[in-house]
Amino acid sequence: MIEVEHLSKAYGSTTAIRDITFGAQPGEILGFLGPNGAGKTTTMRILAGYLPASEGTARVAGYDVHTDSMAVRQRIGYLPESPPLYPDMTVQGFLNFVAKIKGVPADLRQKRADIAMDHCGLLDKRKVLIRKLSKGYRQRVGIAQAIIHDPPVIILDEPTVGLDPRQINEVRQLIKGLAGSHTIILSTHILPEVSMTCDRVTIINRGQVVATDTPDNLTTRLSGEAVYELEVRGDVTTAQRLLRELTPVRQVTQLGPEHLPEHHHRLRVSAEADRALGGLISSALVNAGLELHELRRQQATLEDVFLNLTTTEPTTGATASPETPDPELPTVEPTPEQSET
Amino acid sequence: MTLLLKNILAIYQRELQSYFASPLPYIIAAVFWLLGGFFLVAILLGPQGILAQAAMADQAVQMGMPSSPPFDVAYEFNKAYVGLLGSLSMFVLPMLSMGLYADERKQGTLELLATSPVTNWAVALGKLLAVVSFYIAMVLPLMVCQSIALGAAEPPTGSGVFLLSHLGLVLMAASVLALGMFISSLTESTVLAAIMTFALILLLWLVDAVAQGLPGVVGSAIAHLSLLKHFTDFTEGIFDTGGLVLFLSFIGLGLYLTAQSIETLRFQRS
Structure with missing residues (x-):
């Protein structure tokens, strides 16, 4: 559903991402994990067709994001890093507008808006101006606009930022609930998010993919x-x-x-x-x-x-084993928590 | 095709709605109406006003100076007043166009529009139509006031010149708004967009001044490209296809540049 091959993006002389390759199967939740500044947002923007890649190709639902931009746009729901909201609109008015420009037929708009609001816990806020919503609710409106047209591919850039723990849990449940019928790629720098919600993880650091596997396999x-x-x-x-x-x-x-x-x-x-x-x-x-x-x-x-x-700095102190056969997967710094024998 | 129209309509509606949600458009309209009303009275009844001039012209005829041309009060009033509205609009238009894209960029909603199945053209056209509609809504009440004054003219005048001059006004405003929209798409700062649009208007004035100042072929060539020159023609009741084409070309240019700017913007944004 999502195929990214040898993707690179440079802003002037700085390289944001370099030779990234990964993919997501239909119905899968792919976690895109990395520290801040690793190139997550850049990759998401390229996938959404907002930025062009300097090199390499990215395909969503079989369409190249650059050459077939319109076909891709019809098939994605995208939550950017900061939710794109018009502060002077009501939640319902905004979702209705998004439904229109996403091409939802007029007779389905109200229903789709209701479903999206229901999913995101926004039903009691439908008449509230977005300007007056708290950050957590704005984030939810951002998620609602990404799923309102029921797109096959959903791209979420840090979907749980700014939410309180209960809301985070709700959003994770929501994302899990969407899997299966939707392919979801979500970026995050929060680890538990990945192990809880994602089927597979791509870890990215300094613009490069350092590992791709299931959370269990990685451990x-x-x-x-x-x-x-x-x-x-x-x-x-x-x-x-x-x-x-x-x-x-x-x-x-x-x-x-x-x-x-x-x-x-x-x-x-x-x-x-x-x-x-x-x-x-x-x-x-x-x-x-x-x-x-x-x-x-x-x-x-x-x-x-x-x-x-x-982390590229060598781990200090009494760390074990300098033997690192695989330079991509250096030794594990253990944490003292498990099994006492 | 219908989808395209639907998209344009969606953008248009949202944009129009936003005028009602923010205090700025109300303030702009209020000031425009205040000044428009003031100048309506001043041009008609002021010490140097049209009626005073007409009285002087009458006197001149009575004193036996047949060389002076006959003075058409209604025509002169319409020409002076619509010309003034044009000048007044030049201060208002940058404020109308400044937020068209700069706000979208600042709010991050451009990212939504640019990743939705809507072409840049549709967005730009919807926005331009909305802001032109708002401008027309600003001019309409003044047109009503003006037509009351014109209705009192003796002998009664036709509405042709009146309507044509206002068509010219709206076309010129649309041209400036289209270019202002392009400028707005270049920056995240509304203030900067307003200042740059105003600078552009000064440039248009300069072009007009140069066209009037330069003699011969060069002067007339530049005059053909001057928005203000063609606007003046419209206010004088001269309908020139060349003028219409020029206005439409400026509007098209503004739309094209905006669409292209968004295309390259999202392709270069860091």
């Missing part, structure tokens, strides 16, 4: 490396030697002795993902007569994936 892909943190009492050299002898282990580092009782040592073990590793570690240490006080496995969340993919 597992990056937890291909398992990291354990443990606290032992006894001879640390022996402990390190024992751990290195275990097959899946790649690296063992000793962490700072802060807040530790005497003879206690904290170690970080990075290894290939292996479910049985926890057992191996504990039995190896205990059999050698060392006391194991703590053993934790750390797992990557989507947040880590995102940070790792979008």
